[in-house]
Amino acid sequence: MPKTTSPNPTINCNSSLAVEMHTVQFKYHKTANPVLSIPNWYLHAGEKAFIQGASGAGKSTFLKLLSGLLVPTQGAINVLGQPISQLKGAKRDRFRAKHIGFIFQQFNLIPYLSVRDNIAAAYYFSNNKSSSKKDFANRINELLNTLRLPLDIAERKTSALSIGQQQRVAIARALINNPELIIADEPTSALDAAARDSFMTLLLECVAENESTLIFVSHDKTLARGFDEIVDLQNLNEIQKGASHAN
Numbered sequence: 001m002p003k004t005t006s007p008n009p010t011i012n013c014n015s016s017l018a019v020e021m022h023t024v025q026f027k028y029h030k031t032a033n034p035v036l037s038i039p040n041w042y043l044h045a046g047e048k049a050f051i052q053g054a055s056g057a058g059k060s061t062f063l064k065l066l067s068g069l070l071v072p073t074q075g076a077i078n079v080l081g082q083p084i085s086q087l088k089g090a091k092r093d094r095f096r097a098k099h100i101g102f103i104f105q106q107f108n109l110i111p112y113l114s115v116r117d118n119i120a121a122a123y124y125f126s127n128n129k130s131s132s133k134k135d136f137a138n139r140i141n142e143l144l145n146t147l148r149l150p151l152d153i154a155e156r157k158t159s160a161l162s163i164g165q166q167q168r169v170a171i172a173r174a175l176i177n178n179p180e181l182i183i184a185d186e187p188t189s190a191l192d193a194a195a196r197d198s199f200m201t202l203l204l205e206c207v208a209e210n211e212s213t214l215i216f217v218s219h220d221k222t223l224a225r226g227f228d229e230i231v232d233l234q235n236l237n238e239i240q241k242g243a244s245h246a247n
């Protein structure tokens, strides 16, 4: 019988790895050229990876694949031992809400809700139904303390906060479920130099305390200090490699 190659092979899960990518390719449309082609990439649990790349290098696409918002056209992706690229839609959404914390470029806080309600939305969406209100109240207080935010900020609308405060609330929301993996997509682009430094210090402190794995994307290489691995997406991505060799 002829040997067939599955377009979506499984990988034998290795529990010490937070992320495993194997022969991953992604196209936005069936007839379009692939934008990403990654032979292999692995990240150990508890490590911090800094992903850099020029505009258009595929950073956002890479993060969407890791979080299961996009599914590879070919290849396999395991996240925290789960074949995320093969989970069905609703299961993937639940997995993401429970195990991955996100910090976005524009924070994505709901402006008309209080800090507490913004964070509660992430907490209850991850199916934390068994946890009591008291558990949530304790956890939010603990996070606000760690992030050096006054406790009474919890009742304020996020639209009434400074950019630096909003960014800290975004960290608190990402950490509320003690996620094993934190994904940060250009989270410092709206901050000035001083706020950027204190944001990075706080984020790395929180990640260490939580023992989470961190994947941090930025085009600003000066932020890479303190990371275990620095990945240039243009070197990892065979499509970009081809393009840069052609130039």
Ligand SMILES: Nc1ncnc2c1ncn2[C@@H]1O[C@H](COP(=O)(O)OP(=O)(O)OP(=O)(O)O)[C@@H](O)[C@H]1O
Pocket: 028, 035, 053, 054, 055, 056, 057, 058, 059, 060, 061, 062
């Ligand atoms: N929804 C889409 N449909 C078609 N092509 C897309 C789509 N989103 C992104 N692309 C293309 O995929 C490539 C990678 O885009 P991506 O947004 O991942 O890059 P990036 O490194 O995050 O860029 P930036 O730093 O400018 O945000 C680009 O060529 C882009 O034009």
